[in-house]
Amino acid sequence: MDLGDYFNLGKKEIQVFAFYGPSGTGKSFRAKLVAQKYHIKAIIDDGLLIYEDNILAGRSAKLEDSYMGAVRVALFDDKEHRDSVAREIQKINLTKILLLGTSEKMVNKIAMRLQLPIPEKYIKIEDIATPEQIEAARISRQIEGKHVIPVRAYEVKEAGNFSSIFVSKVKVSLAKRKLLSRFFKSDEEKPVQDLNTKLFEKSVVRPSFAVVQRKNISQAYLARLALLSTHNFNGEIRVKNLNIRTSQTGYRLFVTIDVPFGEPLTELSGGLKNFVIKAIESDCGILVEDISIIVDHILIKEFEQSA
DSSP, X not given: OOHHHHTTTTOOOOEEEEEEOSTTSSHHHHHHHHHHHTTOOEEEETTEEEETTEEXXXXXXXXXXXXXXXXXXXXXXXXXXXXXXXXXXXXXXXXXXXXXXXXXXXXXXXXXXXXXXXXXXXXXXXXXXOHHHXXXXXXXXXXXXXXXXXXXXXXXXXXXXXXXXXXXEEEEEOOSGGGGGXXXXXXXXXXXXXXXXXXXXXXXXOOGGGOOOXXXXXXXXXHHHHHHHHHHHOTTOEEEEEEEEEOSSEEEEEEEXXXXXTOOHHHHHHHHHHHHHHHHHHHHOOEEEEEEEEEEEEEOOHHHHHO
C-alpha cells in the first residue's frame, strides 16, 4: 500500500452539491435531472444513499410511521444509521455527491453528520422549477400524500419494506434537448450531451405518515360546488344527474349531462372533468379520485329546430 493512500494524501476532496426547497415542492422528482446536469452519480435523499439508480445504504424516511420520525431519519439523527452511510460513501470513493434537504441549514447538517465538506454549490428548487410546477407538486403532496423516491421501481420493490407504500412509477424521457424546459426553468448552464437520450425512472410512494384522512365534507356541498363549477366551465351544459361516492381517501363523482350542439364531446368532457376536479380540490383540500361523465343528449337550439 502506498503511504499516500494510507494517510489519505493526494485524494481529491468530495465536491458536495446541495439541492433544497420546502417539503413537497418536487425536489426528489428533479433530483436525478440535477445530478445528471452536474455529472453527479450519488444522491442523499431522505436517509438513503442512492448511487446510479441503486440504493447502496441507509434507511428511508418514507417508511416511518410519523412525520417527526421521518425528519429524524432524513437528518441522520441515529449514529448507527449515519455511520453506515458515511462508511459506504468512503468505500465507493466518490468525487461528487448531491444532498437534498428543505433548507441550507438542513443540508449543512447532513453534510456534517456524514463527514462531508460543506456544499460548494447550493441549488434552490425555484432555480429550476416554475411556480406552476412547484404548485402542482404541492397539490400532489398535500391532497394525495404522494412522495417520490429517485430510484427505479424495480429497486424499490426489491427492498421489501416498500411494497406496502408503493403506488406507481414515473418515467421521464429526455429524447430532445428542448424537452429540458419541462423540468428546468432556465437552461443558463447547458446540460451534458448525453442528457438528450437519458431515461429516468422514479418511484412514487405514499408513506404511512402521509396518508390523507378524508375530510367530512357534506355531499350536498360537493354537489353544489360541482354544479357551480360546471356552469362556470360552460353555462350551456345541463346537469341531469349527479352521484357522489366516497372511498377511504377521496371521492368519485358520476355526472350525466346534456351538451349544446356542435361541441366536440371528447374535448368538452375532458376539459369539464379537469376543471371540476381542480375547483373542488382547491376549495375543499380533498382528493377527487375521478369524475365519470356521461353525455345523455345533444341540445339543439329552438331556432335551429324551427329552421
